[in-house]
Amino acid sequence: MAISKKKILRYLLALFIIFSLNFIIPRIMPGDPLTNLLGEEFSLSEAALQELRSELGLDSPLMLQYIKYWKNIFLFDLGYSYHFNQKVIPLITGRMKWTLVLLLPSIIFGAILGTILGALSGWKKNALPNKTITWTFLTIYSSPPYFLGIILLYIFSFKWGLFPFKGFYETGTLSDIIQHLFLPVLIMSAFSASRNYMIMRGSVLIEKEKLYVVYARAKGLYKEAILFRHIFKNAILPVLTLVALDFGFLFSGALFVEIVFSMNGMGTLIYEALLSRDYPVLQGCFLIITLMVIGANLFSDVLNGIIDPRVRERQ
Amino acid sequence: MKSRTFWNRSGLILVAFFVFVAIFADLIAPHSPWERFEPYTKPSTKHWLGTNDIGNDILSELIHGSRASLIVGVGASAIATLLGLFIGLISGYFKGFADELLMGVTDIFLMIPRIPLLIILAAFLKSSFWIIMLALGLLWWTSTARVVRSRTLQVREMDFVTSSKCLGFKNRHIILSDILPNIFPVALPKFMLTVATAMISEASLSFLGLGDPSMKSWGLMINFAFIKGGLINEMWWWYLPPGICIVLFVFSIVLLGFSFEEEKKVAIK
Amino acid sequence: MTLLEIKNLKVTFESSLGKVKAVEDISFKLMAGETLALVGETGSGKSTIAHSIMNILPPNAAVKGKILFRNQDLLQMSEKELSQIRGKEISLIMQNPALALNPVFSIGHQMTEPLVIHESLKKSKAILQAQDLLKRLHFKGPGVAIKSYPFEMSGGMKQRILIGISVILNPKVIIADEPTKGLDSRLKTMVLEELKLVKEMEHSSMLFISHDLHPAREISDQIAVLYAGEILESGLTVDFFKEPLHPYSKGLLESLPEKGFKPIPGTPPSMIHPPEGCKFHPRCPYKKEICTRKMPDKVTIKGRDVKCVLYN
Numbered sequence: 001m002a003i004s005k006k007k008i009l010r011y012l013l014a015l016f017i018i019f020s021l022n023f024i025i026p027r028i029m030p031g032d033p034l035t036n037l038l039g040e041e042f043s044l045s046e047a048a049l050q051e052l053r054s055e056l057g058l059d060s061p062l063m064l065q066y067i068k069y070w071k072n073i074f075l076f077d078l079g080y081s082y083h084f085n086q087k088v089i090p091l092i093t094g095r096m097k098w099t100l101v102l103l104l105p106s107i108i109f110g111a112i113l114g115t116i117l118g119a120l121s122g123w124k125k126n127a128l129p130n131k132t133i134t135w136t137f138l139t140i141y142s143s144p145p146y147f148l149g150i151i152l153l154y155i156f157s158f159k160w161g162l163f164p165f166k167g168f169y170e171t172g173t174l175s176d177i178i179q180h181l182f183l184p185v186l187i188m189s190a191f192s193a194s195r196n197y198m199i200m201r202g203s204v205l206i207e208k209e210k211l212y213v214v215y216a217r218a219k220g221l222y223k224e225a226i227l228f229r230h231i232f233k234n235a236i237l238p239v240l241t242l243v244a245l246d247f248g249f250l251f252s253g254a255l256f257v258e259i260v261f262s263m264n265g266m267g268t269l270i271y272e273a274l275l276s277r278d279y280p281v282l283q284g285c286f287l288i289i290t291l292m293v294i295g296a297n298l299f300s301d302v303l304n305g306i307i308d309p310r311v312r313e314r315q
Numbered sequence: 316m317k318s319r320t321f322w323n324r325s326g327l328i329l330v331a332f333f334v335f336v337a338i339f340a341d342l343i344a345p346h347s348p349w350e351r352f353e354p355y356t357k358p359s360t361k362h363w364l365g366t367n368d369i370g371n372d373i374l375s376e377l378i379h380g381s382r383a384s385l386i387v388g389v390g391a392s393a394i395a396t397l398l399g400l401f402i403g404l405i406s407g408y409f410k411g412f413a414d415e416l417l418m419g420v421t422d423i424f425l426m427i428p429r430i431p432l433l434i435i436l437a438a439f440l441k442s443s444f445w446i447i448m449l450a451l452g453l454l455w456w457t458s459t460a461r462v463v464r465s466r467t468l469q470v471r472e473m474d475f476v477t478s479s480k481c482l483g484f485k486n487r488h489i490i491l492s493d494i495l496p497n498i499f500p501v502a503l504p505k506f507m508l509t510v511a512t513a514m515i516s517e518a519s520l521s522f523l524g525l526g527d528p529s530m531k532s533w534g535l536m537i538n539f540a541f542i543k544g545g546l547i548n549e550m551w552w553w554y555l556p557p558g559i560c561i562v563l564f565v566f567s568i569v570l571l572g573f574s575f576e577e578e579k580k581v582a583i584k
Numbered sequence: 585m586t587l588l589e590i591k592n593l594k595v596t597f598e599s600s601l602g603k604v605k606a607v608e609d610i611s612f613k614l615m616a617g618e619t620l621a622l623v624g625e626t627g628s629g630k631s632t633i634a635h636s637i638m639n640i641l642p643p644n645a646a647v648k649g650k651i652l653f654r655n656q657d658l659l660q661m662s663e664k665e666l667s668q669i670r671g672k673e674i675s676l677i678m679q680n681p682a683l684a685l686n687p688v689f690s691i692g693h694q695m696t697e698p699l700v701i702h703e704s705l706k707k708s709k710a711i712l713q714a715q716d717l718l719k720r721l722h723f724k725g726p727g728v729a730i731k732s733y734p735f736e737m738s739g740g741m742k743q744r745i746l747i748g749i750s751v752i753l754n755p756k757v758i759i760a761d762e763p764t765k766g767l768d769s770r771l772k773t774m775v776l777e778e779l780k781l782v783k784e785m786e787h788s789s790m791l792f793i794s795h796d797l798h799p800a801r802e803i804s805d806q807i808a809v810l811y812a813g814e815i816l817e818s819g820l821t822v823d824f825f826k827e828p829l830h831p832y833s834k835g836l837l838e839s840l841p842e843k844g845f846k847p848i849p850g851t852p853p854s855m856i857h858p859p860e861g862c863k864f865h866p867r868c869p870y871k872k873e874i875c876t877r878k879m880p881d882k883v884t885i886k887g888r889d890v891k892c893v894l895y896n
């Protein structure tokens with residue numbers, strides 16, 4: 001089994017705790033819990049409010065509320081948004097696919113680009129293109145992703161008009177979608193690549209000094225062959241862990257890029273919800289994102305187990 | 316060899332420069348960032364970077380912004396590093412149940428989507444500067460804790476620790492005087508990198524409008540530029556400088572952080 | 585027939601503490617089918633010599649001299665030419681099997697690698713050969729071992745696997761770098777048996793490097809004693825153990841448990857600031873005034889080469 005029961009239990013525990021956190025937060029925040037649960041954009045009469053209060057169970061003891069909360073989660077009911085006039089779940093799932101369309105290709109491109117360039121960079125430490133690439137990635141690493149977005153948007157969309165600067169409300173033809181997605185995916189990929197690059201490069205630098213590399217040479221293995229056989233498989237292990245841990249970080253970055261490019265994903269959803277203090281949507285997004293982050297961690301563990309035989313042994 | 320000290324030195328110079336500007340902002344800035352002039356002006360000799368939508372001098376805003384970004388970054392990182400040190404040391408030194416428990420907690424914290432949580436917290440509470448700093452610190456200690464723990468595990472096996480134990484020194488004393496100094500070279504680069512992350516996170520939150528308006532951080536400047544039409548009206552002098560400052564500052568800290576790590580690696584060899 | 589000839593090898597390393605003079609002026613010959621033991625204390629330059637022959641020294645090393653293999657200077661060859669020789673004609677059994685094996689590749693993969701690369705053998709055929717070799721190296725379940733990973737093997741097993749990988753192409757010269765280091769006596773015996781076996785298989789020559797005199801005595805025909813980067817004495821093993829000539833050699837034999845366990849006074853010298861004159865003189869009971877000034881030249885007595893004024 002590629003992943004141990006102990007790890008799965010840990011993930012479930014994390015899920016449980018974070019979801020419970022989500023339950024607690026609106027109830028300990030200052031202000032009327034009703035507002036905290038429903039958002040600040042609704043107005044009803046006093047009697048209707050009272051009815052709503054008892055319906056939501058705000059009158060009943062905390063434990064009952066907690067149980068009701070979990071019941072709702074299992075029924076896939078995350079509440080209702082007064083601002084958007086929709087149930088939260090369909091609202092989020094509708095938007096989520098656009099975020100994933102941005103995120104997933106970026107993670108893949110970023111992983112491939114960053115890993116390969118980082119490995120080459122670590123192997124040939126002093127070549128000139130190496131230094132330029134390293135400095136470029138370092139700069140990207142240091143920038144808030146939305147800032148890069150703003151700059152590129154300005155240059156490519158406003159000035160040169162190469163790419164459109166709004167989401168994709170137009171027709172769904174493939175070339176249309178690609179045109180709209182090109183810049184955002186470029187930025188997210190660069191962002192993800194910069195992180196992978198740093199780690200991979202460092203990893204290769206460490207592995208390069210190890211004895212099995214010298215021994216490989218002693219066996220008569222030629223230069224390039226050595227790298228891509230022996231070092232790569234070892235060096236890539238920390239990168240895999242990083243990609244998972246980073247998923248949350250990359251996801252957040254994607255949210256900002258969406259806002260800059262006015263794309264129709266979770267980022268703009270959160271932004272709007274934020275502006276109107278629509279707490280149910282905000283909390284719903286938090287839960288869904290948590291699920292995705294935990295899922296990504298799980299995936300990376302499984303991948304790790306497949307590639308590194310030592311990990312399999314330990315479980 | 317040469318490139319390493321070069322990185323180190325240039326990083327140090329840049330960081331020192333920013334710190335200097337932050338401390339002496341009042342003296343350096345031509346005007347107070349709150350003073351109002353004619354809004355939306357282009358860069359001129361009177362206002363080198365023009366003015367924003369309510370007429371504040373952008374250059375003065377920029378200079379004062381360094382303070383906000385710096386304080387939040389360093390403050391949050393200090394909280395995070397202290398917390399990480401504490402947890403890592405206890406976990407690594409005492410091992411056993413404490414270790415399992417603390418590492419479990421760390422794992423869980425690692426999986427919390429931080430920016431979304433911060434958004435929710437900031438949405439509920441009024442965006443105050445201290446709250447942001449505290450929240451950032453309370454969420455970002457995890458990688459420091461991990462690194463401190465693994466180093467503690469190494470150090471505690473070393474002979475001078477065993478001899479301290481044999482001499483009957485109390486645990487607390489051993490941790491503080493034997494182990495802690497050896498953790499330092501590992502904790503310092505982590506501290507720097509956490510400052511970098513905290514600054515970017517603060518800039519991100521401010522960009523969403525969740526920053527503290529009483530402290531005009533760089534992120535908040537970009538936010539205002541974005542929502543008050545700075546982008547559409549091609550007012551690059553408004554949104555570019557704060558962004559560039561963020562990038563430069565984080566870049567220099569990252570340089571320093573990485574160069575410390577390189578030195579540590581060589582020292583261990 | 586001389587297979588390998590080292591001529592005036594000199595190796596220095598650049599370090600942050602100064603220049604490390606690892607190997608001073610080494611010359612020796614290795615004949616076909618012969619086993620030469622290179623003995624010396626830790627830090628005397630033994631591994632450096634081994635790595636020089638394989639030309640796998642780190643970049644901060646400066647090498648002078650000639651290393652002739654079949655009359656070609658290995659030090660002048662290109663990386664490509666060298667890769668044809670390494671593993672195939674001359675192979676190295678490294679000092680630390682745990683670290684020399686790649687943790688993420690299976691034993692089978694690592695053992696068949698030389699076959700696949702040097703002889704373009706198909707993987708399936710190579711695996712059969714590898715299994716056969718493992719069987720000859722006394723592995724009870726070669727099929728299982730092929731699929732296993734290094735971390736699943738014990739220290740002794742890893743050592744034997746390393747031996748296997750290094751001889752699978754039947755090299756003419758096998759360099760064994762401290763193969764019995766850190767092993768208990770039972771494993772030591774076993775490893776020596778394996779090495780003897782392996783030598784017999786293809787009548788290879790062997791360069792046996794060790795700080796331990798016992799295995800050196802057991803396995804070698806010729807012996808050379810290394811101290812602070814210089815060969816102080818060399819000759820037939822049998823004669824050497826009967827009657828060592830150099831004071832250091834005498835000291836070494838006297839320090840053996842069965843001869844009295846008498847240690848040589850003093851400590852090995854720093855390789856960055858070695859002593860003037862004869863490198864051994866600070867610890868030598870027979871030292872003369874001239875020893876502090878000049879390293880003695882090599883003299884040949886009774887078929888043995890010695891570098892000591894006592895024999896001039």
